[in-house]
Amino acid sequence: MDAIREWLAGHKREVIRFAVLFMFLAVCLFGLGRLISGNTAETDTESLQLDETYLAASSVESDQTPVQPQESGPAQEIIIVDIKGAVKNPGVYQAEADMRVIDIIDLAGGLSETADADTVNLSQRVTDQMVIYIPAVGEAAERPIAVPENNLTEQEIGNEEAGTEKVDINTADAVLLQTLNGIGGKKAALIIAYREENGSFQTIEEIMEVSGIGEKTFEGFKNLITVGAK
Structure with a gap:
């Protein structure tokens, strides 16, 4: 013990310096530990806040009502229209x-x-079964420009010009028969059925024997039809 005391007495200044250095290092280590601990706590807090923000956003998105696709509207009704006269492709x-009418002219x-x-x-x-007639320049207006089915007038009688090809009611199919004023799909089918059951028409007046075709309807197209092969 005496030797230690003598050594400490002889090295008192070195011992003091060492003690001061040790305390300085201890203080530095303590401060560094507090700094690291504080940064870790802040990082954990920020991570927790980010997690809470993400959960809140996810909750809002899940609560939103999904957008339903819009259903397409009903399909347009298809009709049959006959266009005649001064167009490039009548039919x-x-x-x-x-x-x-302008759309049919384009067709x-x-x-x-x-x-x-x-x-x-x-x-x-x-409208369905409408007949549209486009006159030429200088042509007398002897017929209606556009005539729906069953909208017959006095002007329709004899409304086909000389030289226009007539419909042969003994050979015409349903589409061609429907080009006649007052003849729709149902009446065209009845004409064909009558023809198949009774044979060819002998006269154009015989078409009035078909159910649904009376004198008024006949007057509207009598100048447009003929009886060919019998």
Whole structure:
């Protein structure tokens, strides 16, 4: 013990320096530990806040009502329209129920060079079995421009010009028969059934024997039909 005391007495200054250095290191280590502990706590707090934010956003998204796809509207009704006169491709066309006369003219390839468009109501809505006639420039207006089924007038009698090919009621199919004023799909089928049961028509007047075709209807197309091969 005496030797230790003598050594400490002889090295008092070194011992003091060592003690001060030790205390300084202890203080530094303690401060560093507190700093590391504080950063870890802050990181944990930020992570917890992020987790809570994510959970809140997920909850909001799950509560939203899913958007239902819109159902398409009902299909447009298909109608049959006959267009004649000064168009590039006259004939019978399928159309939609909301179409206008101008749309049918487009289906027929447009107006011919001789067409008199000023006499035509291009905005008129078309109907099933309508007959549209486009006159040429200088042509007398002897027929209605657009005539729906069963809307017969005195002007319709003899409304086909000389030289226009007539419908042969002994050979015409349902589509061709429907180009006649007042003849729809049902009446066309009845004409064909009558023809198959009774043989060829002998006269054009015989068509009035078909159920549903009376004198008034016959007058509307009598100049448009003929009886060919019998």
